[in-house]
Amino acid sequence: MVVDMRSDTLTHPTDEMRRAMAAADVGDDVYGEDPTINRLEAMAAARVGKEAGLYVPTGSMGNLVAMMSHTQRGDQVILEYEAHIYHHEVGALSSVAGLLPRLIPSDYGAIAPAALRAAVSQAYPRTSLVCLENTHNRHGGTVLTAAEMAAVSEVAAGAGMKVHLDGARLFNAAVALGVEPTVLTRHVDSVMFCVSKGLSAPVGSVVCGTKDFIGRARSFRKALGGGMRQAGVLAACGIVALEKMVDRLAEDNMRARRLAETIADLGGLGVDLSRVQSNMVVVNGAPLGLDAAALARELAARGVKGGGRPPSSVRLVVNRHHGDAEIGQVVEAVKDLNRAFRS
Ligand SMILES: Cc1ncc(COP(=O)(O)O)c(C=O)c1O
Known part of the structure; x- marks a missing residue:
């Protein structure tokens, strides 16, 4: 058995999602007439305490239409140094939205209010937007607290x-903190969340904010080619995701934590437990003399696929396809790796 832990984007739709797809009422969403999409959008907005929602094919498009709807071309947007929007969304904030990114470093994703204040006071271009990320992917799935988000929001x-x-x-963040998502989202003007990834829908994200904001986002979605017509067959999976798949994310978070603690106890391969706050575990090959590529290769040779994080780490992401047997296999692979490489 190969345990594929490269990402939670690898999850497959559940049987209930496949049935919901077959049964979904549909209409032309560009006309606003797809009842299933309308239902998902309303449900999503209520879940995060905003006036309205917009179904988009991907998280990247959701972030992009949100940024375009909040800003004008030439504006500066402030992001945390390791933001997914900056590193992994192919520069669309600049090439498509015409925005100038300004990056503020942090330890695990929470922009410090003083650093934000300083960045704004030094800014010559109009600075109209700050983007946060929660959980924070490149920091290893770290969780921003409501207080940290509130501090940014106040500045x-x-x-x-x-x-x-x-x-x-x-939802991984909310479940990790044991709070309703609104405890976090009340501190932001807009939010994009994915019903794909750990929630297991095959496609889709929802952007939520005020009605005016969503009106603008809807136009930008169309401009970017995201008007998907009878996409209620996809949105139906998003409804199942929100209704049935949120609470179980606690299992993924818990398994990641247990895996990380076991790896730490074994010694050898490195793991920073302070960063294991949701469903990701970043293991470091440096103590065994392995760089990221070598570590990924050695894990794969032992039946575990992870994503290389240069210079010397590999990210392992727990999703619903990983039960105790799969996690047990990862532990055995790490034991074997330690035996082979520990000097
Ligand atoms: C933090 C974060 N934001 C946005 C995205 C983009 O989502 P999508 O792949 O649906 O475009 C991802 C995808 O992994 C992500 O991890």
Whole structure:
């Protein structure tokens, strides 16, 4: 058996999702007439405490239409240094939205209010937007607390800026903190979350915010080619995701934590337990003399696929296809790796 832990985007739709697809009522969503999409959008907005929602094919498109709807071309947008929007969304914030990114470093994703204040006061271009990310992917699935988000939001409001949340894994964060998502999203003007990834829908994300904001986002979605017509067959899976798949994310978070603690106890391969806060575990090959490519190769040779994180780490992401047997196999692979490489 190969345990594929490269991402939670690898999840397959559940049987209930496949049945919901077959039964979905559909209409032309560009006319606003797909009842299943309309239902998902309303449900999503209620879940995060916003006026309206917009179904989009991907998280990347959701972040992009949100940024375009909050800003004008030439504006500066502030992001945390390791933001997914900056590193993995192929520069669309600049090439498509015409925005100038300004990056603020942080330890695990929470922009410090003082650093934000300083960045705004030094800014020559109009700075209209701050983007947060929760959970924070490149920091290893770290979780921003409501207090950390509130602190950013307060500075942003004082400087006339909006706050957008890249909440691709918002529900992993909420479940990890044991709070309703609104406890986090009340501190932002807009939020994008994915019903794909850990929630297991095959496609889709929802952007939520005020009615005006969503009206603008809807136009930008059309401009970007995201008007999907009878996509209620897909949105039906998003409804199942929100109704049935949120609470079980606690299992993924718990398994990731247990895996990380076991790896730490074994010694050898490195793991920073302070960063294991949701469903991701980043293991470091440096103590065994392995760089990222070598570590990924050696894990794969032992039946575990992970994603290389240069210079010397591999990211393992727990999703619903990983039960105790799969996690047990990863532990055995790590034991074998330690035996082979520990000097
Ligand atoms: C934090 C974060 N934001 C946004 C996205 C983009 O989502 P999509 O792949 O649906 O475009 C991802 C995807 O992995 C992500 O991890």
